Amino acid sequence: MKDTHFITIRRIASIIAILLVVFISAPPYHKAQAANLTSISDTLSTLVSSADANHTIYFVTPTGVESSTDTITIDFTDFTTTSVVFGDIDLAEDNDANCDGSWTEKTLAGSAAAGTWGALITSDILTLTPPTDASSGEIDAGYCVQVEIGTHAAGPGTNQINNPGDTNAHTIEIAGNFGDDGKYSLDFVADDSVNVTSTVDPSITFAISDTAIGFGTLVSANARWATADALGAASDSAAAHTISIGTNATDGYIVTYYGATLTSGSDTIDVAGLTDNADGNPGTEEFAMGFSTDGDTTIPAGYDHNATPASRDWTFVASTLTTIASETVPTATETISAFYLGNIAANTEAGVYSTNITYIATATF
Structure with a gap:
């Protein structure tokens, strides 16, 4: 009886020791974190409230786009985008992080296909969906991305985004499944033009x-x-x-x-x-x-x-x-x-x- 009890205690101790070793050896669990976009800017053709405006957006993505599920979204919730379609949108990638070109233009359509990005605005949120055959380097990590929306798009663009109807600051978020996100703010005014006059005397x-x-x-x-x-x-x-x-x-x-x-x-x-x-x-x-x-x-x-x-x-x-x-x-x-x-x-x-x-x-x- 003494020997049997002693053996049982040793087995229990061994099991505890194994569990302890397993617990100590297991790596800690970390939830994946989105990277912050850098160099975000949005140049509008006008900042007058309620006016139609072109947008030229730049941002540098630390992660890039590597698959067909790496969507990019731009949230224009405070704006009116009803008339904007994919022909009013251009998407391009710079050859570095400087946002100064040269640019590689992406092919856009209403929905994604092989070699073609999808560009769709729903509820004032623009979703850019990578091609169905997208792979590593579709947009390179650390490179600048350009999004043009409006009449300056090569679509050719014919429609613009309508500015908010007030003279307040509004925040726009860039996010999506591609792993990065960032926000920027735009402030609107009643009149963004300055009338300059001068007189040249006859001589x-x-x-x-x-x-x-x-x-x-x-x-x-x-x-x-x-x-x-x-x-x-x-x-x-x-x-x-x-x-x-x-x-x-x-x-x-x-x-x-x-x-x-x-x-x-x-x-x-x-x-x-x-x-x-x-x-x-x-x-x-x-x-x-x-x-x-x-x-x-x-x-x-x-x-x-x-x-x-x-x-x-x-x-x-x-x-x-x-x-x-x-x-x-x-x-x-x-x-x-x-x-x-x-x-x-x-x-x-x-x-x-x-x-x-x-x-x-x-x-x-």
Whole structure:
């Protein structure tokens, strides 16, 4: 009897010891925890309450998507998404966690299929369901995900999400079976635009470099050109004076002149209209002008003092308001060079000849 009792006690002790070893050796149980999404943002086309808006959402998923059951949900409970369909939604994956592209676009449809994600909104919750054949790397762990909803989607998108009707902050949650979750907040306003006004005053600049020029002594043997020192020259290598003009007027400007021909008492020198002529006709009375520009102002036919002497035009119209330069758009300051040609005949009356020519700049605002 003593031996039997002793054996039974030893067996019980052995069983207890085994149970203790098993209990101590078993690993502790931990419930799986969802990872937190990072770099979450949502850029809206407008934050005006009750307005329709596009959404561009970014987030980085630590876990990624590895199977057809790894759904992603975005909860727009406080919004109105009634009209949004899969064609209004784009889903793309970045090639890293920077959310700056390049992007790999996912194919979307109303329901998931092989190679195709499902995109469905029910009760203002968007559910993105991976393809039925999704496997590891469908969306890589640690990569950025982009979700576009609205008219900027390549679907092409035609519908937008309607913002909440108040001016409060609203929280949106991204979750689903893919193992990660995160929340972000959007605040809405009655008016998200700032009206900026300014005034640009009208302006015009106009200047004549010299208002006292002259031919010196005219002779019938050859042409003379007026110069700034009033002594005249035997060539038109330099302008007698310049006219500078600039304006911010919408329709540009015109420069006109008005004046008589060279006059001495009752005697006058005839005006001329010369085309493709370097020096007119020495021995014949002629008074005329030509103009050139350093910009793109329009010099009318008859006044073109171009780079080729034999192709120059000379004209003067006495006592008639006449245009010599024009622009049809606002322009920075341009410089117009003025040249004056004089010829006389052998019998031109002696005298001191002069004239006053008035230049007028007119802007069209």
